[in-house]
Amino acid sequence: MTQDPGRAAPAAATPPGEGLSNEETLAAYRVMVLARATDERCLTLQRQGRIGFYVPASGQEAAQIGAARALHAEDWVFPAYRELGVALARGVPLEALFHQFIGNSGDVLKGRQMPNHYGYREFRFVVASSPIGTQITQAVGAALAARRRKDPVVTIAFFGDGATSSNDFHAGLNFAGVYRAPTIFFCQNNQWAISLPREKQTHSATLAEKANAYGFPGVVVDGTDLFAVHRAVSDARRRAASGQGPTLIEAQVYRFGPHSTSDDPRRYRADTEVAHWKEMDPIKRAKELLIGAGVLDEARDTALWEEARAQVSRALESAEKTSPVEPGTLFDDVFAEPTPRLVEERAEFDRLLAEGVIKP
Amino acid sequence: MTELTLVQAVNRGLQQAMRDDGDVLVLGEDVGLNGGVFRATEGLLKEFGEERVLDTPLSETGIIGTAIGMALYGLKPVAEIQFLDFIYPAFDQIVSELAKFRYRSGGQYPCHVVIRSPYGGGIKGGLYHSQSTEAYFCHTAGLKVVIPSTPADAKGLLLTAIHDEDPVMFLEPKRIYRSVTGEVPDGDERVPFGRARLVREGTDVSVFAYGAMIPVVTEAANALAAEGISSEVIDLRTLVPLDEAAILASVEKTGRAVVVHEAARFCGFGGELAALLAEKAFFSLKAPVTRVTGYDTPFPYALENLYLPNVERVSHAVRTTARAG
CATH class of the missing domain: 3.40.50.920 (Rossmann fold)
Structure with a gap:
């Protein structure tokens, strides 16, 4: 299962210094650890019933954080729902994410979405949805809009291997090719779309080669290698920003955990496969490189993990103390101004609450 | 006032909005060189150029997804779906994305796209050039649904749609595109929503x-x-x-x-x-x-x-x- 025909053999990790300084690498590593610590805690919280659902990103940290760190602050991210590392690397506060996981009154999204389906305009991180691939065409549209405004902005769509079968993948790549959109298509091929293995998703040898048909480059990169990902996205960003058009990047990674807290991966994949990929744990690889470069040692690493776990605990504690969403917000943001019908429905709802027929 | 057919009034509405606001652009199949299969976008490519009049590849989900991205960024895209019967490849984008962006983001991401589409029967169009499926869109929270029946309303409601803050399905009765004529106000005369x-x-x-x-x-x-x-x-x-x-x-x-x-x-x-x-x-x-x-x-x-x-x-x-x- 681990040897499908198109998968590049993991090369020796690119050494630090290729685009990321030691300090930047250490900063990226901290975010990787924070993402992993968040995942580990949230899987437990979901089992305890403290959050309703969770989509883990473990195994994909180097791909996500390497990509995010190659972007500029003004770039627009169109995520799927598994982009914790990207959100953290863009600067989204962990506390904001925990408010969203719980769906309380501190949630910028007002508790409207399931956990992981977040978005923060301030960080140019567009709000995610559940349908697969829909953000891909949207990223192309935003890129064309930025070009029309003459803004030095590149857009990037994040999606998985399953999304390469979706309508919007093909439409989006086709439109981007035709209009030479300043867009990066960043596919995290984590080998499994819930229970469907990569080789049953498509008969193509690689996902990256699908870009050839749309007239622009597709590249395969070892997604467990922070530096390789950073370099690939930096190159794609340069191409996009200089008017050379889009790039498709296939970052080969592995989803260590379930698709979400609603499935058990042991039903569809072998433990030996998981073990194989865990040897290439992106966090382990980055740590080894940092130790080799003399910017990290075991003691500092332990301290870094402890700080990450403490940060998660603080964010959780703050979110759990925050009040629930106000019932009346149910009717907000359907339109800029509520229609008379919504005004009427809200009045009926308020009356039922006031009379105690329904309870908050 | 100018005497116009309904489809000419649509055209004048687009032209007016595009002259007044550089953020307005149109995209769709055959809207540029061909001026639209019903000529609703005639002359727009010549006046406003390829950057604002986009002949798109044949993909409705591509058209609407792209329009959504443009709107999120702050432009005012007017997408044409050639016949309402062909809108279904974009249904996911309309129902799951366009209609819900403002709500699902807690108000952070308004998403103002106007989708123009000829609808309805009476043109010998058979199964796939005739349907009147406005109810699908009325049933989806977050969409406004507008259907003019006169040239003056076609222009006035379209201008309101383009300058609205929410997604609008603007359904045009193609059967009376040319059979109905009427006096249409010149300039940016808008007809408000929500008034019969x-x-x-x-x-x-x-x-x-x-x-x-x-x-x-x-x-x-x-x-x-x-x-x-x-x-x-x-x-x-x-x-x-x-x-x-x-x-x-x-x-x-x-x-x-x-x-x-x-x-x-x-x-x-x-x-x-x-x-x-x-x-x-x-x-x-x-x-x-x-x-x-x-x-x-x-x-x-x-x-x-x-x-x-x-x-x-x-x-x-x-x-x-x-x-x-």
Whole structure:
């Protein structure tokens, strides 16, 4: 299962210094650890019933954080729902994410979405949805809009291997090719779309080669290698920003955990496969490189993990103390101004609450 | 004022908005070089160039997804779907994305896209160039649904749609694109959403319709006047938001209501109107609310004229309703 025909053999990790300084690498590593610590805690919280659902990103940290760190602050991210590392690397506060996981009154999204389906305009991180691939065409549209405004902005769509079968993948790549959109298509091929293995998703040898048909480059990169990902996205960003058009990047990674807290991966994949990929744990690889470069040692690493776990605990504690969403917000943001019908429905709802027929 | 056909009025509305606001652009299949298969976008490519008039590849989800991205960024895209019958590849983008962006982001991401699409029968278009499926969109929270029936409304409502802050489905009755002409105000004259248009005042029966059914209903009302039946004809113009006040006021006066639309009857917009009257005008009603609609069959080709409500069917229903009770 681990040897499908198109998968590049993991090369020796690119050494630090290729685009990321030691300090930047250490900063990226901290975010990787924070993402992993968040995942580990949230899987437990979901089992305890403290959050309703969770989509883990473990195994994909180097791909996500390497990509995010190659972007500029003004770039627009169109995520799927598994982009914790990207959100953290863009600067989204962990506390904001925990408010969203719980769906309380501190949630910028007002508790409207399931956990992981977040978005923060301030960080140019567009709000995610559940349908697969829909953000891909949207990223192309935003890129064309930025070009029309003459803004030095590149857009990037994040999606998985399953999304390469979706309508919007093909439409989006086709439109981007035709209009030479300043867009990066960043596919995290984590080998499994819930229970469907990569080789049953498509008969193509690689996902990256699908870009050839749309007239622009597709590249395969070892997604467990922070530096390789950073370099690939930096190159794609340069191409996009200089008017050379889009790039498709296939970052080969592995989803260590379930698709979400609603499935058990042991039903569809072998433990030996998981073990194989865990040897290439992106966090382990980055740590080894940092130790080799003399910017990290075991003691500092332990301290870094402890700080990450403490940060998660603080964010959780703050979110759990925050009040629930106000019932009346149910009717907000359907339109800029509520229609008379919504005004009427809200009045009926308020009356039922006031009379105690329904309870908050 | 200028005398225009309905499709010319759409064209002038687009032109007006594009002249006034550099953020407005149009995209769709054959909208540029060809000026649209119905010529709604004629001349726009020449005046505004390729950056603002995008001939797109043949993919409705691509068109709407791209338009959504543009709108998120702050532009005001007007997407054309060549026929409403072909919109379904973009249904996911419209229903799951466009309609929900503002809500799902807690108000952070308004997403203002206007989707123009010719709809309805009467052009010998068969199954796939004739359908009237406005109810799908009315049923989706977050979309406004607008259907003009006159050239002045086509331009005025389109301008309102383009300068609105929410997604708008702007459905154009292609059957009367050229058969209806009228005086259209020059300039940026907008017609507000949520206000029905009183087409004809009457006292015996209220007849509610929209789009290409307005000329049919008006002709029926004129014929019935000779029989001594006074029909009040109301053009709903915007299904979302709906002018409930005008509907209720009319039925409180007449006590009788007929609803006319091309769409199939079951779960059609007429059902919503009938429910509205049952909920809010029950004690004014002197007769059952009657629906004159397309049948619950796929849209036919050879039998199109028997499928669509016509003057005879509308007259029959109004006459029966006027005499009931």
